[in-house]
Structures are given as C-alpha cells and as structure tokens.
Amino acid sequence: GENVEQHPSTLSVQEGDSAVIKCTYSDSASNYFPWYKQELGKGPQLIIDIRSNVGEKKDQRIAVTLNKTAKHFSLHITETQPEDSAVYFCAADTGTASKLTFGTGTRLQVTL
Amino acid sequence: NAGVTQTPKFQVLKTGQSMTLQCAQDMNHEYMSWYRQDPGMGLRLIHYSVGAGITDQGEVPNGYNVSRSTTEDFPLRLLSAAPSQTSVYFCATTSAGANEKLFFGSGTQLSVL
Numbered sequence: 001g002e003n004v005e006q007h008p009s010t011l012s013v014q015e016g017d018s019a020v021i022k023c024t025y026s027d028s029a030s031n032y033f034p035w036y037k038q039e040l041g042k043g044p045q046l047i048i049d050i051r052s053n054v055g056e057k058k059d060q061r062i063a064v065t066l067n068k069t070a071k072h073f074s075l076h077i078t079e080t081q082p083e084d085s086a087v088y089f090c091a092a093d094t095g096t097a098s099k100l101t102f103g104t105g106t107r108l109q110v111t112l
Numbered sequence: 113n114a115g116v117t118q119t120p121k122f123q124v125l126k127t128g129q130s131m132t133l134q135c136a137q138d139m140n141h142e143y144m145s146w147y148r149q150d151p152g153m154g155l156r157l158i159h160y161s162v163g164a165g166i167t168d169q170g171e172v173p174n175g176y177n178v179s180r181s182t183t184e185d186f187p188l189r190l191l192s193a194a195p196s197q198t199s200v201y202f203c204a205t206t207s208a209g210a211n212e213k214l215f216f217g218s219g220t221q222l223s224v225l
Binding site: 001004006009019030032034036042043044045046089098100101102103104105 | 116143145147152153154155156160164170171198202206212213214215216217218219
C-alpha cells in the first residue's frame with residue numbers, strides 16, 4: 001500500500017518568514033495530494049490540494065508543488081503569521097479522496 | 113448546514129465495554145469514512161463506505177464494526193473496548209465528482225481505561 005513520509009516533524013519560524021514542509025510517497029499510482037491544517041482540539045481542515053496533472057498550485061500565501069518523477073510534494077507558506085501556527089498533514093490517494101494515506105504531521109510554530 | 117457532526121466529543125470507557133461513535137452528515141455525500149489519530153502516527157483509515165449498504169475495511173479495522181443504513185449516518189462500533197483503542201476518532205465525508213475533497217468532523221476523544 002501507499003506510504004507517506006513527512007518532514008520535518010516540528011518547524012519554528014519567525015513571523016514574516018517562509019515555511020516549507022516536504023512529503024514523499026511510495027505509490028506511483030497516487031494522483032491526489034491534499035494538505036490539511038489542524039488546530040488544537042479541532043478536526044483537520046483542507047487548505048490546498050493538487051492533482052497530478054499540474055506541478056504547482058497557489059492560493060494567496062499558500063502554495064503546493066508536486067514532482068511526480070521524484071514522488072515528492074511540498075507545502076510552502078509565505079509571510080507567515082501567528083495564526084498559521086498549527087499541525088499540518090500531507091496525504092496521498094489514488095484518486096477518490098476517500099481513502100487518504102496521511103503523513104505523520106508537522107507542528108509549525110510562528111513566533112513573533 | 114452543519115456539515116459532519118460527531119457525538120460524543122469525549123468518552124471514557126472501561127476495558128471490555130462497548131459503545132457507538134455517531135457520525136451524521138447533511139452534505140449528501142456518498143463516501144464516508146472513519147480515521148483514528150494517534151500521536152506521531154498521523155491519521156489512519158479504519159473503515160469506509162462508498163454508499164448506503166456498502167462498507168469496507170481500511171488500514172486498521174480490527175476491533176471496530178461499521179454499518180451504513182442511510183446516506184446520512186455512519187456509526188462506528190467498539191464491541192469490546194481495549195486500551196489500545198484510546199485515540200481521537202474522526203469521521204469524514206468525500207464530495208463526489210471530478211474535484212473530490214475529504215471533509216472531517218470535529219472528532220471524538222476516547223479513553224479506554
């Protein structure tokens with residue numbers, strides 16, 4: 001089955017700096033790659049996703065890049081703000097978005 | 113429009129007790145699923161359903177039962193709780209079509225003593 005590895009497990013950045021979280025996957029059939037943000041005591045919320053027919057997608061301060069040849073994808077957050085502090089999860093699926101395999105999460109802390 | 117509603121939010125059980133975690137959605141999504149979240153392990157799929165009357169196992173199904181009698185509800189049953197089932201449980205639904213996305217409920221925190 002699919003295996004998703006996520007790095008780093010913790011990340012601390014200063015407000016205004018950029019943050020990058022990286023994931024690798026093992027199943028070459030995977031073609032859907034979402035990112036979730038989880039705040040304390042809440043369920044994960046989808047913040048951005050990408051499908052294998054594109055290499056990059058951007059939504060305001062958040063962007064995701066995908067390299068299918070190398071089987072890795074990354075989340076980029078620019079101009080970080082304190083409210084970006086949370087746990088971020090990457091995931092991969094072969095297309096249905098109903099059986100996602102998740103990474104182990106990255107705890108992002110944005111300091112003032 | 114409540115989205116995905118999970119009850120209860122917190123539950124403490126003794127080993128061997130049974131209980132049902134409830135999940136209801138009002139988005140008319142066909143796909144529903146249950147995940148458990150443990151520290152350092154991300155979220156792992158327990159069971160999923162592609163529609164009423166159809167269920168299948170995920171990555172960690174042992175010790176859990178599910179049924180799907182309606183589109184709206186997808187309860188998760190623990191027949192004989194064990195300490196290893198202490199976790200946070202999330203129900204999720206998936207929108208249909210070419211742009212499918214997975215949406216989570218707010219979770220149930222379960223402790224088995």
